[in-house]
Amino acid sequence: MEIQDKNIALVELEQSLKIQSLLGELSNTFVRVPNEQIDQAVQNSLCRIAEQLDLDHIALGLITPDSQDFYSKYCYAKSCSKPWQADSLMAEGPYLTRTLLAGKPFIMHDVDKLPHEGAVDRENFLRYNIRADLVFPFVVGGHLCGGIGFASSRPRHWTNETVRGLGLIADVFANVLERKRTVQTIQGREEQMRLAAEAAGIGLWVWNIPKDKIWATDRAREIYGVPLQEELSFQRFLDCLHPDDKQSVNEVVQRILQGENQLRHEYRVLHADGSEHWVCATGRCQRSASGLPELLMGATLNITEVRRNKIELERANADLKLALEQIGSLKDQLQHENIYLRHEISGRYAAELNSSNSPAMRRIQEQIEQVGPTLATVLIIGETGTGKERLATALHEASPRKDRPMIRVNCAAIPAALIESELFGREKGAYTGALSRQVGRFELADRSTLFLDEVGELPLEAQAKLLRALQEKEIERLGNPKPIKIDVRVIAATNRNLANEVAAGRFREDLYYRLNVFPIELPPLRERREDIPKLVEAFVNEFALSMDKNVDGVAKASMESLRCYAWPGNIRELRNIVERAVILAKGPILKIALPNGTIQTTTPAKPAMGRLEDVERDYILRVLEATGWRVRGQGGAAEILGLKPSTLESRMIKLNIHRPSV
Known part of the structure; x- marks a missing residue:
């Protein structure tokens, strides 16, 4: 069963990595593709996704003009399957359609498990040889504009990671199709305006420079907001302009008077009602035989709508860029989580050390059952090698957050200069050598568990910032003062006596009490x-x-x-x-041999007889020799004999035991 679970986890990891790769590939493709090549790029991408993720169908549809149905726009199907090319999704899948119209994804692991209201959908799914489907609506700027479905001809369990990854892929398609629609709309409007201008929508005018009189058509007067009967001069023309544009227009006219012949300039005019209009004026100067300017003839077009569309396009491109940056950030987070997931998989199938018949371990198992389902902070205390990390894993697996990977930090293995950026993250350029943004471990552990191993090794400065993160439930990346809210359950572990560390001034007392909510002490072997x-x-x-x-x-x-x-x-x-x-x-x-110099405490089959003091002296000597005559500390003779170091030293003096000279 363990091997089967491991294989499933490895398959899910492989699927997640493929989705990551596809995200990067799609983002790079669509950010550069010209508008006229988007259709072919979308179709190629559907084939690529189906090939990489072993999918039998992918259908991309757009919403109908009445916003009540969807029709097929792009599709992919394996040669043995029927593609979805229909004008109405509602007719074939009413239950699916209602789900998408509500702005929710449709997740079907097995067509046979659809509810009663999905009977029509089930019949048509089977007609297309679809038994599992994952469909996402396209919502851009708060508006539903289409959707995309990823389908399989066999039942398929869509994991949370797969749903999230394919959801990001759906966002890429949604944004690129919205960009295409926006560009097409703008191009259509510009074409309409061009045709309108050719049909006399342009305002024509002639400025007689020596007489300072301007002739203008009715359309030109309408553009500048000048009454039909009013005489026009250059000063009257300047009075029509927006105050911020008068200087630039006057400079262009002066260049014409000084020798330039071509005129093209965009500026704003103000009408009597206070409305503001953008215009584009083009013209040519006619000069006398002596080279003096005589007539400036030109045409003016109201381009207010074009400017508005240009701003809209710039906004759409900015939104697309932001969406791609967010996708890149989520991809980075997903990649970090998968690194930890691989660590989780490799450790999960180690020897099961928690099942035990010893009273001490049974008590610990009871404590796991008590505190595991809560979000309380746990402090695990135990000697090196007692299995503190496996106990932390057991607590995480017993919690409601077990579906997300537990993030591990070995506080003793990270240099003091880097511990803050490792825990809380950093922005690009936060310090010399910070060439890219880094997501911190706290941020990676959001809505999951963070395991702080060897927490007693943290420097005091990092302890203060850890305390603030635990109290305020928010962090700040290095180089960015904006706080980031986090929801993290902390499990800490140490082989030190933190109470003694507090007394010695090496560990903050307030942090100790914050971590010591539910202490669990692991007994040595x-x-x-x-x-x-x-x-x-x-x-x-x-x-x-x-x-x-x-x-x-x-x-x-x-x-x-x-x-x-x-x-x-x-x-x-x-x-x-x-x-x-x-x-x-x-x-x-x-046959297992103990390490050289170790001592076995077995009693000989036929023990030799002797005085009690002689037996005690011989035994203490053997233990001292096995420990290299080290009395104190972890693994020392006093610890092995179960005595206080001072007591052992007193016994050595009484029994005339002295360390041999070298």
């Missing part, structure tokens, strides 16, 4: 020796399978040695020793 056989069996099976070796079991003597060893490195050390043994295995019965 030496305190739950009854779990060692089960752990050994799990590790043997794992490594034998990966190395393609036939191992039937572990030698009894080896297992007894493992049970008696103190395990200063805990589960991690046990795993490494088992892996080495499987590598060296030459037969079906595995």
Whole structure:
């Protein structure tokens, strides 16, 4: 079952990566494609998507003029399938159509599971050999303009990642088709205006420069807002202009008077009612034999509508650029999440260490069941190698956020200078060497779980900013003071005694209390020796399978040695020793050797008789030799013997035990 789940997860990961690649490919294609080539680019893209994602049908439709139905515009279907080329989606899929008209995506994993109101849709889906469909409406600027459907001839479970990825692809198509519509609309309007101008929509005028009199047609007077009977002069013409444009127009006229012959200029005029109009004036200067200007003849066209359309086009292009930037940002986030998803998959199928018969681990299992479904902050305390990260994974899997990947941060592995940008992100140029924007771990963990491993290693400055993020539930990227709201459940882990760290001034007291909402202490392996056989069996099976070796079991003597060893490195050390043994295995019965210098605490089959002090002295000597005469600290002799370091030192003095000179 584990292998099957792993295969499913890997397939989903592969699907997600393909969607990422398609997003980048489509974005690069459509941002550069000319308007007249959009139709062919869309059709080619449908074929490309179907090929990459193993789809049998893709249909792209536009909304009808009455906004109550959809008709086919572009489609793709495999050679053995019937393409959707219909004038009415409502006639064949009323349930689907109503869903899209409501602005909602239509998600069908299996056609046989459609509700009763989808009976007509089911019949027609089967007619097109469609058993699974994922359809997104095109909503641009708050208006529904079409939709796109991705279909399969077999039942198919559309995961959340697939739905989100295909939704981004749908947004790309929606924006490029809206750009095409806008450009076509503008081109149509410009053509209409050109034809209107050719049919006498242009205002004609002639300026007699020596006499300073202007003749103008009725259409020209209408454009400038001048009454039909009023005499015109250059000054009267200037009075018609917008105050901000008078200087530029006067400069153009002066250049004509000084020798230029061609005139073309756009400016604004104000009518008596206060309305503002953009006009385009073109003309040519006629000169006398001596070269002096005599007549300036020209035509003026009201281009207010053209300017408005130009602004609309610029706005549409800006919206498209913004949409593509947002898609790029989401693609980056999706890529980061997939990196963590691969980490999640690789760790999920490790040996199952949480099932245990030891009382300590049963208590921890109860604590997981209690706090896992909540959003409370958890602090995991335990020695190195006890499985703190696996416990954090178990808490995440028991929470409502298990469908999103848990984001991991090893605070001890990140340099102090970079910890802030890793946690909270940075903008391009935030500091020297920041060549691109980086999404922080908190932002990646939004609506999920953030695991802060070795949190006791954080520098004090980073502790203060972590406390603020936990209290305010918002962060700021380096180089951008704009706050970003986050919804993150935090699980922290440490092998340090944080209370002692607080007392020593190395850890903030307020952050300690913020993290220590629900502490869970993982016992070292030496305190739950009854779990060692089960752990050994799990590790043997794992490594034998990966190395393609036939191992039937572990030698009894080896297992007894493992049970008696103190395990200063805990589960991690046990795993490494088992892996080495499987590598060296030459037969079906595995013999596991402890590391050189380790001490076994087994009692000999026939123990020698002697005084109690002699036995105690001999045992302490053996432990000291095994630990390299290290009394204090993790893995030291005092810890193995279960004594305080000061107590052990007193016993050594009493028993006349001295470290040998080198």
